[in-house]
Amino acid sequence: MENATLAIAQRVSRVAYADLSAETIAMVKRLIADGVAVAVAGSAEEPPRILAEHARAQGGAQRATLWGFGFKGTAAQAAFVNAASMHVLDFEPMCNPPTHAVSPTVPVAFALAEARHVNGREIIAACAKGFEMQGRVLVAADPRRGSLPFHTPGVIGVMGSTVAAAHLMQLKPAQLAHAFGIATSRCGGLSANTGSMVKCTHCGNVAQAGLEAAQLAARGFTANPDIFGASHGYVDTFFKAHFYYELLMQFGQPYRCVDPGMAIKFYPSKYPTHFAIAAALDARGAVPDPSRIRAVKLITPEITDANRPQPRIGLEGKFSFQYVAAAALLDGGIGRDTFTDERRFRADMLALLGQITITQDASIPRDTRRMQVTIEVTLDDGTTVSRTCLKPPGTWGEPIPADLHRAKIRECLAQRFAADEAEHVLDKLDHLEKLSTPDVADLCAMLACGSLKNQ
Numbered sequence: 001m002e003n004a005t006l007a008i009a010q011r012v013s014r015v016a017y018a019d020l021s022a023e024t025i026a027m028v029k030r031l032i033a034d035g036v037a038v039a040v041a042g043s044a045e046e047p048p049r050i051l052a053e054h055a056r057a058q059g060g061a062q063r064a065t066l067w068g069f070g071f072k073g074t075a076a077q078a079a080f081v082n083a084a085s086m087h088v089l090d091f092e093p094m095c096n097p098p099t100h101a102v103s104p105t106v107p108v109a110f111a112l113a114e115a116r117h118v119n120g121r122e123i124i125a126a127c128a129k130g131f132e133m134q135g136r137v138l139v140a141a142d143p144r145r146g147s148l149p150f151h152t153p154g155v156i157g158v159m160g161s162t163v164a165a166a167h168l169m170q171l172k173p174a175q176l177a178h179a180f181g182i183a184t185s186r187c188g189g190l191s192a193n194t195g196s197m198v199k200c201t202h203c204g205n206v207a208q209a210g211l212e213a214a215q216l217a218a219r220g221f222t223a224n225p226d227i228f229g230a231s232h233g234y235v236d237t238f239f240k241a242h243f244y245y246e247l248l249m250q251f252g253q254p255y256r257c258v259d260p261g262m263a264i265k266f267y268p269s270k271y272p273t274h275f276a277i278a279a280a281l282d283a284r285g286a287v288p289d290p291s292r293i294r295a296v297k298l299i300t301p302e303i304t305d306a307n308r309p310q311p312r313i314g315l316e317g318k319f320s321f322q323y324v325a326a327a328a329l330l331d332g333g334i335g336r337d338t339f340t341d342e343r344r345f346r347a348d349m350l351a352l353l354g355q356i357t358i359t360q361d362a363s364i365p366r367d368t369r370r371m372q373v374t375i376e377v378t379l380d381d382g383t384t385v386s387r388t389c390l391k392p393p394g395t396w397g398e399p400i401p402a403d404l405h406r407a408k409i410r411e412c413l414a415q416r417f418a419a420d421e422a423e424h425v426l427d428k429l430d431h432l433e434k435l436s437t438p439d440v441a442d443l444c445a446m447l448a449c450g451s452l453k454n455q
Contacts, residue, residue: 004228004245009176011251012133012163017125017433024255025433028128030405031093031262033429035102036067036110037412039086040425040447041336043068044415047197048085051204055081064111067447068416075111076208076215079161082107083207087153088200089336090318091268091412095131096260096396097138098271098368103203104157105130105164108211112168114444120435122168128255130164135256140248141239145303145366148238154189154202155238161210169214174225176214181223183213184234194270194305195316263368264394264405267334269318272303274392275373276321280328282387283377290330290348292380296356298325299374301364310353314344325375326352336415369396421446 020028042048052069055077062071064078067085072078086092086103095101109126112118134156148155162183166176186209189202227233228245235243267277276298287293298321300306308320317323317339327338330348337343365371374388394400406426413422428435428443435443 009173035106037409041412041415042085042088063115065444065448075115078111080204080208084200084204087203089268093262099152101134105160120432126164126167130160133163134160151189157206158183165214179213179217181227278392279375279389280325295378297376
């Protein structure tokens with residue numbers, strides 16, 4: 001395409017809240033509520049606490065709230081820390097093809113809405129456009145699992161954060177094209193840091209990068225005006241095999257957060273591990289006593305970064321087929337405490353991990369839309385219990401009971417809020433499209449004070 005960057009910028013810039021269907025608005029609100037609740041829970045973790053302390057020490061204009069930490073920083077600081085909080089548990093919704101589309105987008109929309117005095121409708125529009133931009137880039141590129149040189153949000157997330165920020169700053173198409181160029185020079189995020197504190201900053205980095213790119217473009221800062229089509233540009237660097245511009249230009253037809261939708265996570269871990277968890281929990285019902293387990297075999301796709309027989313720390317267990325299966329069999333459930341060092345190194349976990357073997361079957365698709373995981377549990381009397389998970393709870397295209405999703409959101413908010421306070425936050429999120437500018441400020445103030453619980 002001749003100047004594909006300007007073409008998509010023009011397409012994106014035309015979209016306003018009034019152009020969104022009722023179905024799209026409802027889904028975007030649901031995803032925002034999930035992301036905010038997960039961020040509130042994530043703010044209780046050590047990595048975001050350290051990042052918030054670092055932001056406080058840096059100082060700066062107090063314009064946007066760092067959720068759960070009781071203070072404000074710059075919009076960029078708030079976007080960075082809140083995005084890290086949203087990603088640290090690995091519990092936020094998953095785009096299709098897979099990436100963490102919510103974490104790079106929602107914190108940017110709220111930070112700029114608060115700083116620039118914007119209402120709830122514009123937050124929804126900014127997030128809808130940010131989610132869609134990431135989804136469209138992914139479907140246009142269709143990258144194979146593991147083919148990107150960086151963690152996927154580090155390459156895709158800047159698209160969502162830039163579009164969300166550009167909407168709230170009312171950038172013109174030419175300015176948005178330059179913002180894309182600025183933001184894409186900040187792509188990064190090494191997958192080797194998966195299982196460490198650093199991983200949560202991948203979403204934080206791209207949230208901040210997109211926000212600042214829009215701010216710089218608004219001031220007249222320029223970049224290559226066609227970063228999509230340029231030699232050694234965004235597409236040429238990351239998606240050299242193929243990139244279908246016609247799919248990119250189908251932006252919003254329909255919104256991909258509606259069709260095919262996003263997966264809602266009900267376990268705080270890497271999405272492929274949900275198949276192992278669901279299979280193990282199913283098998284657990286037929287295991288009278290976990291101490292009777294003598295061997296466990298997992299049959300999985302060739303997803304090498306989830307083959308971690310001995311996670312170094314509890315946090316790394318989120319990315320281990322073996323660890324999540326062991327935890328599900330031993331505890332009958334998976335939660336935030338599953339991934340603490342205390343749980344990782346308890347005697348029963350140490351013993352069971354030593355009994356687990358894994359077979360990675362090349363015939364099983366690695367695509368999370370089509371993969372499966374089988375678990376075979378052998379007991380002390382020779383009995384074998386076998387279960388296979390084809391679709392874990394909340395997967396793409398499967399109806400999710402509203403009360404089940406609501407329970408997840410409430411549980412996350414309960415990490416920081418008393419029950420009545422959590423309901424007040426939830427009510428605000430439920431009616432986000434009706435929130436005035438002062439109402440948005442009130443909601444952000446509520447999210448700031450979440451840290452008061454448990455102090």
